[in-house]
Amino acid sequence: MQIPIGKLIVSLGIILVVDVPPAQAQVSDGQVAALVEALRQAAPQTGRADDGLYSDWQIMPGNIPRWSRSCLGRELSPAEFEASPQLARSVVTCVMQDVLRDEYRASGNDEMLAVRRAAAWWMRGDPSQYNSSEIADYVQRVVNAYEQQEAAAAAPQPASPAAPADQPLQSSEFDRYMAAGYEATEQRDYDTALLYFRRALDERPDNSYAEQAIQNVERYRSIPAEDASDNQSQPDSE
DSSP states (O other): OOOOHHHHHHHOOOOOOOOOOGGGOOOOHHHHHHHHHHHHHHOOOOSOTTSSOBTTTTBOTTHHHHHHHHHHSSOOOHHHHHHOHHHHHHHHHHHHHHHHHHHHHHTTSOHHHHHHHHHHHHHHSOGGGGGOGGGHHHHHHHHHHHHHHHHHHHSOOOOOTTSOTTSOOOOHHHHHHHHHHHHHHHTTOHHHHHHHHHHHHHHSTTOHHHHHHHHHHHHHHHSOGGGOGGGOSSOOOO
């Protein structure tokens, strides 16, 4: 009998981050983003508003404080997690980045096998059960959604005319961190905004937009609250 994902996830222990040599686990931001979206699309639905699960990924509340503390540097309540799809996606991305890297290594760099193993980890807590008949339908839904995401990402995209010539097209993970930073800035949650902008800078070292955003938020933090009302728009870009 299939174990409900909510019951599974609450039983999962602390994620072990293994230091994997790059040659053994080449996992891109795009692959992680595709897996996260695939898990969202494949999440089992209970059909009940009071099922005790949170966000589109159907996560048990007991995991939310631990995962958000590890990934964001602060604990989110289940209500906060539910209220911000952007934050929820960032936390799930953080968690699944390590999982996919580990399963890539375990699969011998076989991308689709790694995705199947990651789906089994999410559903059962045991990646080796990716061939289990009890979760076969779920694993296949994840694979199908993942392939759709990868195909969409591979489709030719017109270059943005607004992008400066010296700035390369940014990775989806960079854009996601920047968007979350802007959102936190607008809410005057400057500590969270700095965390996101610094994560973006880690993705693209020396990126002028991320550097400017960090400088702006640090300036906002130094302004007394009563004087900051005119400084809450999206941080300026160069």
